[in-house]
Every structure is written in structure tokens, then in C-alpha cells.
Amino acid sequence: MNYLFSLLNNRMDSIVMPFFEFEKKKIFYHLIEKKTQNAMIFIHGAGESSYIWKEQMASLDLDYSLVALDLPSHAKSAEFKKISLDLYVDTISGLVEHLHLKKLILVGHSLGGAIAQSYYFKFKQEVVALILCATGARLRVSQVIFDSIKNDYSEYLKTVPIGAFYRKTPKEIIDDFIEEISKIEPEIAYNDFSLCNEFDTMNKIRQIRAPTLILCGNADKLTPQKYSLYLESKIKDSKLVMIKNAGHMLMLEKPEEVNYAIQEFIKINRL
Secondary structure (H helix, E strand, O other), X not given: OOHHXXXXXXXXXXXXXXXXXXXXXXXXXXXXXXOOOEEEEEEOOOOOOHHHHHHHXXXXXXXXXXXXXXXXXXXXXXXXXXXXXXXXXXXXXXXHHHHOOOEEEEEEEOHHHHHHHHHHHHHHHHEEEEEEEOOOOEOOOOHHHHHHHHHOHHHHHHHHHHHHOOOOOOHHHHHHHHHXXXXXXXXXXXXXXXXXXXXXXXXXXXXXXXXXXXEEEOOOOOOOHHHHHHHHHHOOOEEEEEEOOOOOOHHHHOHHHHHHHHHHHHHHOOO
């Protein structure tokens, strides 16, 4: 189903799908707007786009505006010559400034979780909570993935479901996801995975003081359970929720369970 149609079909809030300017280039974002300066910002992972959050944008009912962006050089956002973790963090900061936001909950998937952590360490006064999905304090990437992207991107796309999804995930969910990520240039996917491979907050993850929800699919092969268990052991005010029969793309595979976990986390922490 078309993303915009899905949103219009499910929401009564004000829906905005505009661009904002960052470093003189356009960045695309989806906004479910509430009359508040509080926002939950959804950050996608390597070689992905804001599409992965379609079920959260369509169904979550919170006293927060919901924002999902396409990172630089992804999907509808403009191309940037040099991709870096700092660029991604600063882009989100630009979005926060553009929307005049004050109180943030950052939701990051995989590389997006690395970006959310990095944003917290740079702008912690803005962040009231973190939601870390299928991610870790370190994100080592197999050389097989790099070689596959570099040598035959179409073949890489065919193999993505093996690592990214639970074996019983419906085919239409997988097919729609592959169609969306096929729009991302191979160099961008390669660079994103390089950023994952370089990422490391093992020595300072204990410094996170914001309430943190950690979400992990019990069948995740790319960021296995031990990554999330490590986060839970090091972040003092954290809660781990394991989503059954889900892989790396748990927000698409099990959206109701993910959304319920998020809503309960907000309620319990009185955010």
C-alpha cells in the first residue's frame, strides 16, 4: 500500500510531508503534527528510508508529534557528496531547529540507533528518552555484505530477506521492503554499512541517563540478542522487550507489538 495513502487512511491528525533545507539542500520528512513542541523522531537504518516506520507513523497515538525523515542521499532527500555519522546527526539537529522542537524521544533502527546514541551524546539536554531498535553499542558488519553490495547490488537485494526477516514473515512485507531499499544507491548503502562497522560506544554507553527502551527481534541475525542484552546491562534506566517471531525488521514484521511496547514505555515513564 502507498505510504501516504496508508497514513491518510488511518489518521485524523495533521499530516505534513514537506522538505526542510540543510546545508542548502532539501531533506524530506513525514510529520504527524500535534499542538506541541514535543516530538518522537524516527531514524532509519543503513540503506533504508523513512518507509520502514510506516506502521508507527500510521498507528501510534501519543501526545507527541511524530517525525520520520529520509537521511541525506536517501530516498526523497537530496544527494550529499560526503556521508558521515556527524552529517546524519547534524541533519537531525537541523530538523529539530526547523520544527522548533524542545523535547525529543529518538527512535533509531540499526544504524539509526547509532545515530540516536550519537545525537544523545552531543545534544543530551534535548533528549528525554531513547528507543533503540535492533541495534547495539557496536555494529560489526560481515565482509560478505560489503562484497555483495560492491560486486552485484541486485544479487545483494535478493539475499537481504535471509538476514533481515524472520523466516515466516509474509512475502508481501518482504517484497515491499525490497522494492523500497532498491531505490537507494549502492554506494550509499555501502557507506552506511561502513559507518555501522566503525561505530563504537562500548566505552561510554554507561553514560546514557535517559530512559531507554530496547527492542529486539528474537530471530534477528544481523544484530542478535546479545547486542540488546549488552545495552540493557549497561544503560541504567533501560528496559528490553524481545519481540517474538521477528527478525531485524521488527517494526515492519510485528508493528502491533512494537507499537504497544512504545506506548507502554511512554506511559510507565510518564513521558
